Amino acid sequence: MHHLDPDRLVLLALSDEPGLDESDHLDGCAACRHDLAALRDVAGIGAELQDLRDLPAPPEHVWSAIESEIAGPARRRRPRRLVPAMAAAVAAVVAVAGAVAFFRAPAEQVVARATLTPLATVPAGAGGSVRVLADGQMRIEVRNLPLTTGFHEVWLIDPDDLTRMVALGNLGDRPDEVLPVPAGVDMNRYSLVDVSDEPHDGDATHSGRSLLRGTLTS
Amino acid sequence: MDSDDELASRLRGGDERALRAAYDRHGAAVFYLAQRLLGNRADAEDVTQLTFVAAWTGRDGYDPQRGTMLGWLLGIARRKAVDRMRSAARDDRVTETVRAHLVPPDGRETPERVVDRLVVADEMGRLPEEQRRTLELAFFDDLTHHQIAAVTGLPLGTVKSHIRRGMANLRRRWEVDGAPSGSRSVGPTRAL
Numbered sequence: 001m002h003h004l005d006p007d008r009l010v011l012l013a014l015s016d017e018p019g020l021d022e023s024d025h026l027d028g029c030a031a032c033r034h035d036l037a038a039l040r041d042v043a044g045i046g047a048e049l050q051d052l053r054d055l056p057a058p059p060e061h062v063w064s065a066i067e068s069e070i071a072g073p074a075r076r077r078r079p080r081r082l083v084p085a086m087a088a089a090v091a092a093v094v095a096v097a098g099a100v101a102f103f104r105a106p107a108e109q110v111v112a113r114a115t116l117t118p119l120a121t122v123p124a125g126a127g128g129s130v131r132v133l134a135d136g137q138m139r140i141e142v143r144n145l146p147l148t149t150g151f152h153e154v155w156l157i158d159p160d161d162l163t164r165m166v167a168l169g170n171l172g173d174r175p176d177e178v179l180p181v182p183a184g185v186d187m188n189r190y191s192l193v194d195v196s197d198e199p200h201d202g203d204a205t206h207s208g209r210s211l212l213r214g215t216l217t218s
Numbered sequence: 219m220d221s222d223d224e225l226a227s228r229l230r231g232g233d234e235r236a237l238r239a240a241y242d243r244h245g246a247a248v249f250y251l252a253q254r255l256l257g258n259r260a261d262a263e264d265v266t267q268l269t270f271v272a273a274w275t276g277r278d279g280y281d282p283q284r285g286t287m288l289g290w291l292l293g294i295a296r297r298k299a300v301d302r303m304r305s306a307a308r309d310d311r312v313t314e315t316v317r318a319h320l321v322p323p324d325g326r327e328t329p330e331r332v333v334d335r336l337v338v339a340d341e342m343g344r345l346p347e348e349q350r351r352t353l354e355l356a357f358f359d360d361l362t363h364h365q366i367a368a369v370t371g372l373p374l375g376t377v378k379s380h381i382r383r384g385m386a387n388l389r390r391r392w393e394v395d396g397a398p399s400g401s402r403s404v405g406p407t408r409a410l
């Protein structure tokens with residue numbers, strides 16, 4: 001039996017109606033039916049391509065963020081070499097710092113602490129820790145947070161009712177920050193610490209883009 | 219222009235300029251896919267960033283024998299976008315404001331369909347000029363072979379062979395990088 005001519009199949013896929021003989025053949029021939037179906041799919045996709053000819057490139061800051069992410073860890077991994085004189089100076093500073101640490105005031109009393117872990121969308125290297133001191137200060141340390149075009153904000157959330165939350169403040173550029181916990185906030189109830197990525201959009205509510213989370217325990 | 223093979227081997231060698239070349243060539247398609255899937259520009263920018271960072275970290279995993287670089291990048295982007303949708307769904311319990319992100323814009327499509335369009339469009343761009351022009355007249359203007367011959371001044375036989383070959387090229391590429399119906403019903407992302 002003769003299969004349908006390839007040019008004819010293409011025409012059928014694009015617009016033509018099959019004639020009676022052609023219909024009969026298609027009914028009995030899986031190979032031609034398969035080819036026609038695939039060509040029809042391609043023609044259908046083809047008809048939708050008009051808008052795709054000059055796709056706009058992503059904004060330039062996207063590339064800057066990629067560049068700094070791929071360059072960052074590699075540079076940090078590179079061991080730092082010190083010339084001997086400098087190494088000696090650094091050793092002296094380290095000795096002094098050690099002495100200071102040794103004579104430091106008695107440890108602050110920690111009333112609660114939490115380990116912050118990244119949400120699924122956040123690189124696994126991100127994380128942090130939180131200590132709440134007896135005087136109501138929260139000390140928070142974070143590492144490897146994804147870059148933001150806005151800012152990072154710290155929240156206390158009620159895990160039993162996730163719409164209830166208290167904003168504690170923003171993280172600066174430093175890896176550690178001290179934020180006051182407002183008086184009257186019950187940390188047994190608002191026990192979920194959340195670090196979010198917030199756009200500068202003037203909207204004071206949570207953006208919904210959480211980066212890190214951890215539960216306070218005493 | 220480097221072939222995918224050359225680009226892949228430069229990428230594997232740790233050449234950051236190869237990533238930039240891939241970004242220049244395919245960043246717009248990745249960004250488009252993310253926008254179509256997420257319906258919001260800020261998330262699409264994030265997903266574009268995550269995709270190229272993941273492509274860099276996972277550059278050893280790209281095998282040019284198994285598909286084009288665009289197909290590989292779109293696969294990564296699709297996974298990142300799906301992750302983002304899932305986390306948005308989870309965070310939705312945190313705050314009302316997220317709901318706005320979750321309402322699908324009109325005509326939101328399946329990831330497969332958007333990927334299909336992007337790979338076929340990319341293949342269109344690789345066709346010889348006359349073949350592409352002939353196909354565009356058939357697809358966009360719904361012209362018959364005879365009308366195309368009249369419009370372009372090409373002999374009817376040439377029009378026919380351009381269209382047949384062009385369609386065959388698009389089909390081949392779609393079967394390699396797209397989501398033809400055979401595999402459409404089984405993919406793990408189907409549930410979305």
Ligand SMILES: [Zn+2]
Nearest residue numbers: 003004029032
């Ligand atoms: Zn047949």
